[in-house]
Amino acid sequence: MSDIEIKRGLKDVYFATSEASFIDGNIGKLLYRGYNIDDMARNSTFEETVYLLLFGKLPTAKELLDFDAQLRANRTLPREVLQVIEIVQASHPMDVLRTGCSALGCLEPESATRDQHQVADRLLAAFPSMLLYWYQFHAGGKRIETETDDPSMAAHFLHLLSGKPADEMRIRALDASFILYAEHEFNASTFAARITASTLADFYSAITSGIGTLRGPLHGGANEEAMALIERFQTPDEAEAGLMDMLARKQLVMGFGHRVYKNYDPRARIIKQVADQVFEVTGKDPMLNIALELERIALEDDYFVKRRLYPNVDFYSGIMYEAMGFKPEMFTVLFAIPRTAGWLAQWQEMLTDPEQKIARPRQVWIGHDTRPFVPIEQRGTGVVTR
Ligand code: SDX
8 A cells, every 4th residue: 555645635735825714723713804704794794795805805885885786786687597497496406506507607608798707796696596586486486586676685685585675683694694604715615616717617617616515414515404403303301312322323413513623613603693683583493402402512522522523603504594584405505605705706816826726636546557458258248236
């Protein structure tokens, strides 16, 4: 066996430089271009955060006004994209987003007259329209008008979801979750988008790579899975017994652990505070007691403490989304849509990095050594079952 060390999951492998975000996993710190995630979640809007990630600075009032207007102007969808979305019947919303991204890429490809910034704004603004057009068409056969004059993406999303303008509490809560999910260094889906960009493939291909990668339950799909975990238990005692049984069976507890955070994920702390504000209006969700019990166990039980496994952002986001009226299958797209900003920012860095090269790692070969070819008539009559 080769003495080459394989870095499984590329753990602790440094692939490129970036200025978009910084994580100190030991102390649970996250900065967006130097600004603390707590400050961003408390004081800014998602559109301000996107501007910061894409342009490297917080916008002036005029810049933000223009940027908001640019995004609002991109909410309608071509008829052909709507027809594609109508065809994709009982898909998962993440598959709808992936399909809509590809369809839009066929109709509005990057070109001499449509540069990356325009495509970036287009996708950011069009994703909520794609998703909610599909949702309303397949839930109730309605063909909704996706263009609204809602001032923000969160307000637009909630308006299309319910068919009427949303209240300030829900808009603020969704906007805060979009800020928290916007960017996170070289996580698997951002890395996938960068790998695609490293071949100089087009922008839609890079974003489609990101969407497909985020879909997995170990990554963006975890918020939907964490909700399913919490819903399994009726009482805190049941939760404790169930969790111990899961660990005994070596099952993963969704919503816990992180490759980089070996301390509390700062986003989990913030989303929990935002969830408490939601519960003040919607009423305390009985599942919150189950979640708090699971968290208590994780913070005390030796299995978690020894491995430094803390609740991550996906553990609490699901309970909040559920209290706001979202169905669990919508949770991951509520992660993917804001993460498009991070994919965009990192994609742009990839293209402008003079040191960047096409991604092409190596393998450790464990197959056959050289062997002579065998003509088919000499291969016998056996059938290998797959
Ligand atoms: C996101 O990378 C990012 O930044 C991602 C993200 C972002 O914003 O983009 O933060 C979003 O994806 C958050 C993570 C969401 N996923 C989950 O909640 C799924 C459950 N978590 C695990 O699958 C896991 O913790 C990962 C995938 C998040 C991290 O996996 P690692 O770094 O490969 O950890 P590991 O497998 O090396 O774990 C070390 C030990 C192992 O046990 P031992 O072999 O030492 O005995 O911890 C155990 C693991 O079995 N472990 C868990 C566990 N996570 C790790 N055991 C039970 N439940 C878990 N959730």
